Amino acid sequence: xxxxxxxxxxxxxxxxxxxxxxxxxxxxxxxxxxVGEADDVAPAIELIGRELPDVVLLDVHxxxxxxxxxxxxxxxxxxxxxxxxxxxxxxPEDVIAVIRAGARGYVTKTISTTDLADAIxxxxxxxxxFSHRLAGFVLDAFATAPAAADVRPSFDPELDQLTxxxxxxxxxxxxxxxxxxxxxxxxxxxxxxxxxxxxxLRKLQLSSRHQLTRWAAERRLT
Amino acid sequence: xxxxxxxxxxxxxRFQDREGRRRHPRxxxxxxxxxxxxxDQPEGDAARPHGPARFLRRGHGDGNPLRRDPExxxxxxxxxxxxxxxxxxxxTVRIAFVxxxxxxxxxxxxxxFVGWLxxxxxxxxxxxxxxxxxxxxxxxLAIALASLLAVFLLLAGVLNDGSIEVYCWPQVVSVACLTxxxxxxPDDEKAGMRRLVEPLESLGGQNRVRRGTKLRFVVSAVxxxxxxxxxxxxxxxxxxxxxxxxxxxxxxxxxVLLGPWWLRIARDLLFERxxxxxxxxRADMAARVHDSVLQxxxxxxRSADDPQTVVQLARAQERELRSWLFEGxxxxxxxxxxxxxxxxxxxxxxEARHGVPVEVVTVGDCPLDEHLSALxxxxxxxxxxxxxxxxxxxxxxxxxVEPDKVAVTxxxxxxxxxxxxxxxxxxxxxxxxxxxxLRHGGEAVVQSTVGEGTxxxxxxxxxxxxxxxxxxxxxxx
Numbered sequence: 297x298x299x300x301x302x303x304x305x306x307x308x309x310x311x312x313x314x315x316x317x318x319x320x321x322x323x324x325x326x327x328x329x330x331v332g333e334a335d336d337v338a339p340a341i342e343l344i345g346r347e348l349p350d351v352v353l354l355d356v357h358x359x360x361x362x363x364x365x366x367x368x369x370x371x372x373x374x375x376x377x378x379x380x381x382x383x384x385x386x387x388p389e390d391v392i393a394v395i396r397a398g399a400r401g402y403v404t405k406t407i408s409t410t411d412l413a414d415a416i417x418x419x420x421x422x423x424x425x426f427s428h429r430l431a432g433f434v435l436d437a438f439a440t441a442p443a444a445a446d447v448r449p450s451f452d453p454e455l456d457q458l459t460x461x462x463x464x465x466x467x468x469x470x471x472x473x474x475x476x477x478x479x480x481x482x483x484x485x486x487x488x489x490x491x492x493x494x495x496x497l498r499k500l501q502l503s504s505r506h507q508l509t510r511w512a513a514e515r516r517l518t
Numbered sequence: 519x520x521x522x523x524x525x526x527x528x529x530x531x532r533f534q535d536r537e538g539r540r541r542h543p544r545x546x547x548x549x550x551x552x553x554x555x556x557x558d559q560p561e562g563d564a565a566r567p568h569g570p571a572r573f574l575r576r577g578h579g580d581g582n583p584l585r586r587d588p589e590x591x592x593x594x595x596x597x598x599x600x601x602x603x604x605x606x607x608x609x610t611v612r613i614a615f616v617x618x619x620x621x622x623x624x625x626x627x628x629x630x631f632v633g634w635l636x637x638x639x640x641x642x643x644x645x646x647x648x649x650x651x652x653x654x655x656x657x658x659l660a661i662a663l664a665s666l667l668a669v670f671l672l673l674a675g676v677l678n679d680g681s682i683e684v685y686c687w688p689q690v691v692s693v694a695c696l697t698x699x700x701x702x703x704p705d706d707e708k709a710g711m712r713r714l715v716e717p718l719e720s721l722g723g724q725n726r727v728r729r730g731t732k733l734r735f736v737v738s739a740v741x742x743x744x745x746x747x748x749x750x751x752x753x754x755x756x757x758x759x760x761x762x763x764x765x766x767x768x769x770x771x772x773x774v775l776l777g778p779w780w781l782r783i784a785r786d787l788l789f790e791r792x793x794x795x796x797x798x799x800r801a802d803m804a805a806r807v808h809d810s811v812l813q814x815x816x817x818x819x820r821s822a823d824d825p826q827t828v829v830q831l832a833r834a835q836e837r838e839l840r841s842w843l844f845e846g847x848x849x850x851x852x853x854x855x856x857x858x859x860x861x862x863x864x865x866x867x868x869e870a871r872h873g874v875p876v877e878v879v880t881v882g883d884c885p886l887d888e889h890l891s892a893l894x895x896x897x898x899x900x901x902x903x904x905x906x907x908x909x910x911x912x913x914x915x916x917x918x919v920e921p922d923k924v925a926v927t928x929x930x931x932x933x934x935x936x937x938x939x940x941x942x943x944x945x946x947x948x949x950x951x952x953x954x955x956l957r958h959g960g961e962a963v964v965q966s967t968v969g970e971g972t973x974x975x976x977x978x979x980x981x982x983x984x985x986x987x988x989x990x991x992x993x994x995x
Binding site for chain 1 (some may be wrong): 844877879880881882912914917918927929973
């Protein structure tokens, strides 16, 4: 792809490290259109509301309240804006918080530029992007079979459980498989992999499962 | 981050002596004393009696004229001055003053104030009284206030049978003296007085009277009045307990009135302690960051032309920092207590020894037992193999602890090999991985395709009970 063309997604960068922003901007500049940068929660909300980008590249850790604060605020007025979370040091509960707030995916800052551009395009197209680390977190969060006393009546019990297929997909992603490799390994199409991942994301965001909260609380304690 | 690497950006926290807390010069061989010299006492402090005796026994007076000592004062420094003059401890003199004030039915207090007025402070030649003589306005005010109190006391005497006025009459003089002192004292003495009356001042502040203050004022007034009432009615009462009750009420009034102020002082102390704790924490953090991160950054700069070393250093540092920040493990702490921690240790060692990044994802965790240690040993072997032979740029290790089993997958996208062509006696895969897993009731599956990479899947059931059927090699590496 040459200079950011008409089809390139419009991206806003939100990260408190100026060095990182300029690095991403210079490396991604050819593949996406970076329309703005912000370094904290309040300016980010204002900027996103003004620019209405396709994708917001959002740091999990921001000085003024964390990435999830931005998502929660922006989603109120502009539910169509999509978020891709990224972080350097990921405490699982923070990452899960951002995803539950509505981010469409999570990648680590060690990701290569090509992969990052790819992830942005995918999020812009409405897909979910799971890094191996996020897949691990999600498996962890849904892992332990809830004890009988622990199951809370939920509107949709299906939300509280991953299917075995979804589990398989997540396991492979956690092992570093790409979507394409997952598809080949499981003899399914890439589209099916994507739909599995999206469904996991939906469950993660919508599940009222008591355990997700408890899991996060426990993680923080240990 | 733009910090000077050489030193932390925040200065180490230091205690500073609070103003006005200077030591008593007497114990420090003040030059002013040295003029006379201590011929018979080589070191001023050494020969002085210690313990309780110190307060009672008389030392050497300094022979200089009586001067107030503003350095060591509670009120005007009169007691300290007398102490130095006659060679007693100031505390002894103070106690004597209080006793005298009680015995003389309150006359000791105005005498003290008169002394404050007429005795000059050390280092100055004129007394406050000398200055006050020229302060006609102050004299007028003093007379006015004193006569006001006198009138008030007369009225009280008419209404009451006058048992406590005995103590109050001398205070007519005190009020006059205090007024003059207040108007004419040098600034540093005024500051000291202000500190003493600060709480009362805050009560009188016009624009700062809040509801709590008003309430306190009312409550303490009620307590005070009833307390005085009880004390005054001693004459009527016969029991011994009633005066006691009166004192309790008066004390309660004082606590209610001044309690918040004392509380504030206590709170300030607490804040100070907290601030110190925070500062120490920061200093500790700065030291940690300096020891690890900054050193590594320096190393990275030095080996900038060797990408592999740079990556290795950065990864090692990242891991160390992560385990410190999120797992609370000190760098260098290598004790492995759980399965997930064991996997992370494999990651750390392989990256350090072979310089290949290992990406680890763990799901769940459980305590280690003999079998899981064997599983860890097998996983380590598989990871080391991948690092040594595959040529892959990154190795993925995925470990999942499920209720009924534990699984580890070690995967690379490297050269791969033909599984069937490996001689059966080659120890690496055959013994270290497969044999070990089998002995502990587990299973090892090796899949590899030339040119695509290798995947080793290790699974072991949890709670496998039949231990010891084979020589346990769980702990070996």
